[in-house]
Structures are given as C-alpha cells and as structure tokens.
Amino acid sequence: MxxxxxxxxxxxxxxxxxxxxxxxxxxxxxxxxxxxxxxxxxxxxxxxxxxxxxxxxxxxxxxxxxxxxxxxxxxxxxxxxxxxxxxxxxxxxxxxxxxxxxxxxxxxxxxxxxxxxxxxxxxxxxxxxxxxxxxxxxxxxxxxxxxxxxxxxxxxxxxxxxxxxxxxxxxNTANVEVQTNKYVKKPAGNSSLTWTWTSEPVEDTLQGVGIFNASELLEQKAITVGASDYLWYMTTVHINDTSTWKNSNLQVNTTGHVLHGYVNGQYIGTQFAVTVTNVIIEEVM
Incomplete structure (x- = not known):
C-alpha cells in the first residue's frame, strides 16, 4: 500500500x-x-x-x-x-x-x-x-x-x-574540550500563579456519544480525544448486608493511570498505578 x-x-x-x-x-x-x-x-x-x-x-x-x-x-x-x-x-x-x-x-x-x-x-x-x-x-x-x-x-x-x-x-571522543553550561531557573519578577477551572460534562468527554457499556479498560486518549484528563468507569454492586462490608479492595489491572475511587458519590481514595492499582475502600456509606 x-x-x-x-x-x-x-x-x-x-x-x-x-x-x-x-x-x-x-x-x-x-x-x-x-x-x-x-x-x-x-x-x-x-x-x-x-x-x-x-x-x-x-x-x-x-x-x-x-x-x-x-x-x-x-x-x-x-x-x-x-x-x-x-x-x-x-x-x-x-x-x-x-x-x-x-x-x-x-x-x-x-x-x-x-x-x-x-x-x-x-x-x-x-x-x-x-x-x-x-x-x-x-x-x-x-x-x-x-x-x-x-x-x-x-x-x-x-x-x-x-x-x-x-x-x-x-x-578523541573521550576528551571533552568545550565548556560546560549550568542553567539556574528562577521565578520571573514578582508574578504569581493564577488558577482556573472548568466543568467537564460526561457527554463532552466521550466523543459526544454519552454513556456506553464496556467490559474492559479503554484506551483513554482515543475515548476522550484530549477533551479531558478523566475517563469515568461506573458500575453497580448490590449489597444486602452493609454491616459486614468493610476494608474491601477495589483492584484495577492497569498501567500508567491514576485511579480516583468513589462509592455512592463519595470520594474514598487515590492510587498511582505501576502494574496494579489498588484503592482501599474502608467503608461503604
């Protein structure tokens, strides 16, 4: 071709x-x-x-x-x-x-x-x-x-x-005869950093297709197309007896990602991935 x-x-x-x-x-x-x-x-x-x-x-x-x-x-x-x-x-x-x-x-x-x-x-x-x-x-x-x-x-x-x-x-490759430079980074004047934030509606971060089903981890850049740093994975687990549901692990097999965990809408932890990401769920509210 x-x-x-x-x-x-x-x-x-x-x-x-x-x-x-x-x-x-x-x-x-x-x-x-x-x-x-x-x-x-x-x-x-x-x-x-x-x-x-x-x-x-x-x-x-x-x-x-x-x-x-x-x-x-x-x-x-x-x-x-x-x-x-x-x-x-x-x-x-x-x-x-x-x-x-x-x-x-x-x-x-x-x-x-x-x-x-x-x-x-x-x-x-x-x-x-x-x-x-x-x-x-x-x-x-x-x-x-x-x-x-x-x-x-x-x-x-x-x-x-x-x-x-x-x-x-x-x-002679082992004989260096030129000068060596060292650069020092310094703040420019008295300027201070300013921060802004923007809302990221879910439907805008999924190629405009909204929510869809998947049974595996997806290639994030291909899904969000650079519109967001985040890709949401959501699932539902029905538990009848919450009194025995404590100190449980949420395990995601992934590399190069940061996982933020939420349960019932409440933030419960963050973990950086190396080979396996584990977020400890201390208690389901």
Whole structure:
C-alpha cells in the first residue's frame, strides 16, 4: 500500500527487521554499529541515536554523557554507517494534553544538544559539533575504509580513542574540550500563579456519544480525544448486608493511570498505578 503511493523517495521502517524490499529497515537505539540491514543492497542507517530520554513526573532527569553519544556515532561510521540522526537534537515542549505517554511531563527536553528553549546544552552540543567536523574532514578516508579507530577502556565503558588519518589524531571522543553550561531557573519578577477551572460534562468527554457499556479498560486518549484528563468507569454492586462490608479492595489491572475511587458519590481514595492499582475502600456509606 505504501509503495503504491509512488511518492518518489525511499520508504524506511525503523526497528523493523522483516521490512520487505525495497523498503529499507533501519536502527534505533543507543548503539547501532553492529546493525545490519536485512537487504545487503540497503544502506546502513541509524535513524534514532537516543541522546537522552524523556522525563517522568517525580523521577530524576535522564542524562547520557556526550562522550558516549560521540562514541556511538564514531563506531557507527567506522562500521559502514551512511546516515545518522539524533533523537532528539532539539528538545521541545508538549503543551496541554499532548504528552507522549504515561507520566511523561510537559517538558520534552530529552537532554538534547539544544534544550527545550533552544539554548546550547554544553558540553553535548560543542563536543558533537567537533565530532561532525572531524568526520567531515576525514570523509575521503572514511569512505575508502582507510581511517582507523582505536579503543581505550574507560571505567565501565569502552570509548573510541581517536580517529587517525595518516597517523594523526583528529578527534578523541573521550576528551571533552568545550565548556560546560549550568542553567539556574528562577521565578520571573514578582508574578504569581493564577488558577482556573472548568466543568467537564460526561457527554463532552466521550466523543459526544454519552454513556456506553464496556467490559474492559479503554484506551483513554482515543475515548476522550484530549477533551479531558478523566475517563469515568461506573458500575453497580448490590449489597444486602452493609454491616459486614468493610476494608474491601477495589483492584484495577492497569498501567500508567491514576485511579480516583468513589462509592455512592463519595470520594474514598487515590492510587498511582505501576502494574496494579489498588484503592482501599474502608467503608461503604
């Protein structure tokens, strides 16, 4: 179906080892030097070199050293790579309800060479710039397989020691010679935060179809279409003798959700999901 569109440029499929010819399968990850396309006539492409990772609420800011990123790039081109793309090279912001997944915060900085606001993330930006210049200067040697890379054990990681052209070291991935920037976030002036709230009628959060029945947990974004952060699940349980109904568990098998529990219209607890969500119902009123 894709090929029938005749778009005039090659199609690629990342992390798809069984991509049918002439579609080009590519590699995503931290290291792709050992990657081999499933078609020997396809170019070796590194479509996502993960320079960091996304950040979740309440967790430590992810960080990948620039030495390791540069090492991955150098090794990739040493082993026949022809195209390498950073993910992300420029961080960004997911406004509103557009975060990429469970618990991912609004900032999508990704520890990228250019941060969320476009600032240089040093030394990552500068060190990679020097690496690019070194690769460019050695492109004739590199494409003729006459460039060598030696390795040096460094702690728990192996870093490329140097690109060498005719015995001259032109770059060392483990030797960072650029400045390091540190940014401090401060409040802007004496401005204070203001809060607003809005009502969310149930019929407006369910694609306009109102209430419907389901026997399973639903994909929330597909149901609410970004109109709400909440999706209501309601059921009825008839209990004849409420005097024996105490300290009961409401268990929902889900990941990446926050569950607020209500019984007879009264709020009884909240739990954050990891693999299983349990909300303790102390007593039914």
């Amino acid at each position: 894709a090929l029938s569109q005749n778009v005039g440029i090659p199609w690629i499929m990342c992390k798809q080892s069984n991509a049918p010819s002439p579609i080009i399968n590519t590699c995503n990850g931290y290291y792709c030097d050992d990657f081999k396309p499933n078609n020997p006539k396809s170019p070796k492409m590194f479509t996502e070199n993960w320079v960091g990772w996304f950040q979740k609420w309440g967790e430590k800011r992810p960080h990948r050293t620039v030495e390791d990123v540069a090492f991955a790039v150098a090794r990739f081109f040493q082993n026949g790579g022809v195209l390498q793309n950073y993910y992300m090279y420029h961080g960004g912001t997911n406004f509103g309800q557009t975060a990429g997944g469970p618990y991912i915060m609004t900032a999508y900085d990704y520890d990228a060479p250019l941060d969320e606001y476009g600032n240089l993330n040093q030394p990552k930006w500068g060190h990679l710039k020097q690496l690019h210049a070194a690769i460019k200067s050695g492109e004739k040697f590199l494409t003729n397989a006459s460039i060598t890379i030696t390795e040096k054990q460094h702690g728990d990681s192996v870093y490329v020691k140097s690109y060498k052209m005719q015995g001259i070291e032109i770059f």
